[in-house]
Every structure is written in structure tokens, then in C-alpha cells.
Amino acid sequence: KQEVTQIPAALSVPEGENLVLNCSFTDSAIYNLQWFRQDPGKGLTSLLLIQSSQREQTSGRLNASLDKSSGRSTLYIAASQPGDSATYLCAVSDGGSQGNLIFGKGTKLSVKP
Amino acid sequence: DTAVSQTPKYLVTQMGNDKSIKCEQNLGHDTMYWYKQDSKKFLKIMFSYNNKELIINETVPNRFSPKSPDKAHLNLHINSLELGDSAVYCCARSWMTGDEQYFGPGTRLTVT
Numbered sequence: 165k166q167e168v169t170q171i172p173a174a175l176s177v178p179e180g181e182n183l184v185l186n187c188s189f190t191d192s193a194i195y196n197l198q199w200f201r202q203d204p205g206k207g208l209t210s211l212l213l214i215q216s217s218q219r220e221q222t223s224g225r226l227n228a229s230l231d232k233s234s235g236r237s238t239l240y241i242a243a244s245q246p247g248d249s250a251t252y253l254c255a256v257s258d259g260g261s262q263g264n265l266i267f268g269k270g271t272k273l274s275v276k277p
Numbered sequence: 278d279t280a281v282s283q284t285p286k287y288l289v290t291q292m293g294n295d296k297s298i299k300c301e302q303n304l305g306h307d308t309m310y311w312y313k314q315d316s317k318k319f320l321k322i323m324f325s326y327n328n329k330e331l332i333i334n335e336t337v338p339n340r341f342s343p344k345s346p347d348k349a350h351l352n353l354h355i356n357s358l359e360l361g362d363s364a365v366y367c368c369a370r371s372w373m374t375g376d377e378q379y380f381g382p383g384t385r386l387t388v389t
Contacts, residue, residue, distance in 0.1 A: 195375045202318075207281075207367060208380040251318065263308065263374030264322035264335070 166191045170254055170268035177244055178276050185239040185271045187254030192232050194256045198265065199228050199239050201250040208253065212239070244275045280304045281381035283368050289387045290358060298353045298384045300368030308332075308374050309351035311343060314365040314383065323366075326351050327374055358388045 167190045177183050187197070196215045200208040212221045212228040214237065220229040227240040241248060251272045255265035284299045302309060310325040322335050324343040331343065340356045353366060368381040 196377075198377060200380075207382040208320075208369075210377060210379055213377040253320070255320075257375050257378075263332075263371070263376075264310070264325060265312075265320075265378060266322075267320040269317070269319050 166194075166256060166258065166266045168254060168256055168266055168268035170252075170271050172271060173269065174272040174274070176274040176276060179244060179246060181244050181275075183241050183244055183273070185241070185252050185254075185273070187237040187239070187268055189235045189237075189256050189266075191258075192235050194232065194258060195263075196257050197228075197230055197237050198255050198257070199226075199237075200253040200255065202253060202270070203250045211252075241273075244273075246275050246277050249273055249275050281368055281370050281379060283366075283381040283384050285384060286382060287385050287387075289389065291389055292358055292360060294358050295354070295356045296358060296386070297355070298366055298368075298386070300351050300353070300381060301349055302368075302370040303349060304370065305348065306370040306372050307348070308371045308376075309345070310369040310371075310378065311351065311353050312367040312369065312380075314367055316364070320367065323353075324351075325374065332374065355386075360388050362386060363388045 198213045199211045214230040225242040251270040253270045255267045308327045311323040312320045314320045342354045344352045365383045367383045369378045371378045
């Protein structure tokens with residue numbers, strides 16, 4: 165049974181700092197991995213999708229990497245801003261006929277001005 | 278804008294009632310999903326529909342039933358509501374199963 169773990173559960177950094185959020189999964193047979201952010205009281209916003217054949221994806225100040233063999237992904241946020249404060253969720257999909265996402269419990273990020 | 282809308286945004290109801298939550302997507306995607314987010318913010322898949330056909334159904338009580346009147350809608354019906362059903366219910370869409378998923382704003386259900 166696939167399990168997704170995110171460490172740390174919470175992180176507080178000063179504005180301008182570069183940071184890394186970690187995600188690990190127990191079964192390397194994934195179809196893709198998706199990173200989301202969730203602001204309080206809001207729905208999930210998709211940030212990046214990495215296919216199982218890819219090593220990384222970039223979008224603006226965000227860079228996500230995937231090491232499928234070791235069951236790990238990282239989300240790198242450069243030059244953090246207070247607006248980056250949110251909960252970041254990692255989810256893996258086993259694709260195929262199911263396609264359901266299995267989520268981690270998230271990392272709550274707070275960027276202090 | 279993820280092009281997924283949910284109604285209502287908030288729903289407060291009493292135990293034993295039957296309620297429905299609606300989800301609509303306007304991009305013609307093939308697959309829609311329902312997830313439950315509990316009080317600790319943990320998300321878990323409930324159902325998905327691909328071209329109006331149920332393709333997964335996790336260990337969800339049969340009081341919950343998805344209804345898809347057409348490709349653009351996947352509504353969630355809940356019978357005999359219980360206190361433990363209180364949660365945020367999140368609808369999502371993707372082009373096909375396994376593709377990137379886009380979520381709606383969520384419906385916060387409170388059962389009293």
C-alpha cells in the first residue's frame with residue numbers, strides 16, 4: 165500500500181531564504197507526482213506535475229525534483245516571499261485504470277517578512 | 278481558475294439528513310474525482326468517474342453515492358448524515374485518469 169510522507173510538518177523561514185520541502189513515498193511504481201499548495205479555506209492549486217520518466221520540473225521560483233528509485237521528491241522554493249505562506253501537499257498517482265492521488269499530510273510553510 | 282465549481286461552499290445540516298453537493302467542470306475533461314479532507318487536512322480519494330463510468334471506489338460507506346448526469350457534472354449524494362461526515366469535500370478533474378488533477382474550491386460540510 166502506497167504511503168506518502170512529508171517532512172517537516174511545519175516550517176518557518178525569513179523572507180528571501182531559499183528552502184526545500186521533502187516528500188517520500190513507499191512504492192516507486194508511480195505514474196506521476198504532483199505538488200499542490202493550499203491556502204487557508206481555499207481549494208488546492210496545482211504547482212508542478214512530474215511524470216515518472218522525468219527528473220525535474222520548473223515553474224518560476226519553484227523547482228521540483230523526482231528520484232523514483234529512492235522514493236523521494238523535493239520542492240525547492242527560491243527567494244521565498246510572504247505570499248508563499250501556505251500548506252504544500254505532495255501526491256503520487258499510480259496511473260493506469262485508477263489514477264487516484266495519494267496525498268501526504270502536507271508541510272505548512274510560514275514566510276516571515 | 279481551475280474551471281471546477283462546487284456548490285454549496287458551506288453546508289450545515291443535522292444528523293440523519295440527506296444532502297447533495299454539486300461539482301461542475303466546463304473543459305470537457307474525461308475524469309472527475311471526489312476527495313474528502315478531514316479535520317487534520319488529510320486528503321483521501323473517495324470516487325472517480327471516467328466518461329460517466331465509476332472506475333474506483335475506495336472504502337467509502339454506501340451512504341455516499343456519486344451521480345454523474347453528464348460528462349460535466351459529478352454530484353455527491355450523502356444519505357443519513359453522521360457527525361463523522363463533517364469534512365471538506367473536494368472535487369477535481371483531469372483530462373484522463375492519471376493526468377494532472379485540478380481541484381475546485383471545496384465544500385465544507387458540518388453535521389450537527
